[in-house]
Amino acid sequence: MKAYHDKTKGIGIVYDNIYLVNGARTPFGKLCGTLGQVSPTDLGIFATKAAIEKSGIQPGDIDQLLYANIGQSSADSYFLPRHIGLYAHIPVGVPAVMLQRICGSGFETIIAGAEQITLGKADTALCGGTENMTLSPTVSFGNRMGYALGKIDFKDMLWEALNDTAAVPMGCTAENVAQKHNITKADANEFAKLSVDRYIAAKASGFFDDEIIKMNSTVFEGEGLKPRKVFLQNKAVDFSLDENVRPSNLEAMAKLPSVFARDGVQTAANSSGIVDGAASVVVAGEAFVRAKGLKPLTRIVASATSALDPNVMGLGPVPAIKLLLEMTGLSLKDIGLVEINEAFAAQFIGCEKELGLNRDICNVNGGAIALGHPLAATGTRLSLTISRAMNQRNVKYGIASACIGGGQGTAILFENMNL
Numbered sequence: 001m002k003a004y005h006d007k008t009k010g011i012g013i014v015y016d017n018i019y020l021v022n023g024a025r026t027p028f029g030k031l032c033g034t035l036g037q038v039s040p041t042d043l044g045i046f047a048t049k050a051a052i053e054k055s056g057i058q059p060g061d062i063d064q065l066l067y068a069n070i071g072q073s074s075a076d077s078y079f080l081p082r083h084i085g086l087y088a089h090i091p092v093g094v095p096a097v098m099l100q101r102i103c104g105s106g107f108e109t110i111i112a113g114a115e116q117i118t119l120g121k122a123d124t125a126l127c128g129g130t131e132n133m134t135l136s137p138t139v140s141f142g143n144r145m146g147y148a149l150g151k152i153d154f155k156d157m158l159w160e161a162l163n164d165t166a167a168v169p170m171g172c173t174a175e176n177v178a179q180k181h182n183i184t185k186a187d188a189n190e191f192a193k194l195s196v197d198r199y200i201a202a203k204a205s206g207f208f209d210d211e212i213i214k215m216n217s218t219v220f221e222g223e224g225l226k227p228r229k230v231f232l233q234n235k236a237v238d239f240s241l242d243e244n245v246r247p248s249n250l251e252a253m254a255k256l257p258s259v260f261a262r263d264g265v266q267t268a269a270n271s272s273g274i275v276d277g278a279a280s281v282v283v284a285g286e287a288f289v290r291a292k293g294l295k296p297l298t299r300i301v302a303s304a305t306s307a308l309d310p311n312v313m314g315l316g317p318v319p320a321i322k323l324l325l326e327m328t329g330l331s332l333k334d335i336g337l338v339e340i341n342e343a344f345a346a347q348f349i350g351c352e353k354e355l356g357l358n359r360d361i362c363n364v365n366g367g368a369i370a371l372g373h374p375l376a377a378t379g380t381r382l383s384l385t386i387s388r389a390m391n392q393r394n395v396k397y398g399i400a401s402a403c404i405g406g407g408q409g410t411a412i413l414f415e416n417m418n419l
Helices: 040-054 077-087 105-118 170-180 185-205 250-254 286-292 310-315 317-328 345-355 375-392
Strands: 002-006 010-025 064-068 096-099 124-132 218-220 228-230 275-285 298-307 337-340 397-404 408-415
Touching: 002 317, 010 040, 010 105, 010 286, 010 317, 010 375, 040 077, 040 124, 040 228, 040 275, 064 077, 064 105, 064 375, 077 096, 077 124, 096 105, 105 124, 105 275, 105 298, 105 375, 105 408, 124 375, 170 310, 170 345, 185 250, 185 345, 275 286, 275 375, 298 317, 298 375, 310 317, 310 345, 310 397, 317 345, 317 397, 317 408, 337 345, 337 375, 375 397, 375 408
Parallel strands: 064 096, 064 124, 337 397
Antiparallel strands: 002 010, 010 275, 010 298, 124 275, 218 228, 298 408, 397 408
16 A cells, blocks of 8 residues: 655555455436435435445445435435445444545545555445435525524525535536637537437447346335335336436537526536436455455556646546556556546546547446436446446556546546456
């Protein structure tokens, strides 16, 4: 293990033989769609139970649970990670913690899990993130103290999640990146169409079949626990559809209005979808992997997190990926696949330009513009997707990364040991 910190470049660590064993995710339901009434806790239970099963282990093998949730959207969200562990039948003596680095939170759980194993505090960690954006509440801060006449004030917390009160709203950061790199609306739409087309092709080929679980209305139970009843909208059966995905058409996309700036490049069609969903993975050390005879998807080589001007938040992956390569002695020529979360098309293109990325190896199965960006789940989903794609395409190294609200970026380097 080798750790790194620098006030201009960021923080990072190179790990010794820590592995992403396997994982699973729920389908991502569209806003007010099939998963609209499923709490983030229940979404996390679905994903966690499936991740443990797909990893070929038992709930009792988990030593720690590290989970993420950004927008608390159910009354019991305070207990979210603990309840996920209990209802996934992880032993009652195994502690759970919630982590939050906004859009990098799913990555942060994997990073923290790997570090806990490195420190000897666990042999295995269940890591993941969950988000129900449909259930994001409308709130009135300070109502306990009463209101002045005519001064009742409510906030839409889903809308507020898109706003950085220290700088500019998230979409405006993408417009700033577009101006910096002379990115046009046509450029953004072209990339957005590519994302959707790639997703549709990957879905048709069966790529996501082993990643997405089938969901049904159910009751989660556990010894000494109150039952949790879960209902899918419209009585859906074996639900496994990423509902945000819709075929794209450049002519129709060109007619859509700009959302964040007059004559801007970002529209509803070339921005990430607002969705509900969860993703979980099992992270384990070498001794456990060998003892259980497991075949992990990838080795977690290193991770890095950097910070930058919040006005160009979307460029966060640039310093994080640069630091990751510097720490590991690799170059972009060594990287066979890259996943950068598609918060906004202009944001991705800006990262592409600054890093000199080859688009042919980036987001090869589509990205968040197609299937959506459930904030806390995204980093876990990206890590699982790229690990599976590396095995499918016989790629040795892959990097998954995301920009983070407020001006940060996180990246993880994975190695395929199954070549």
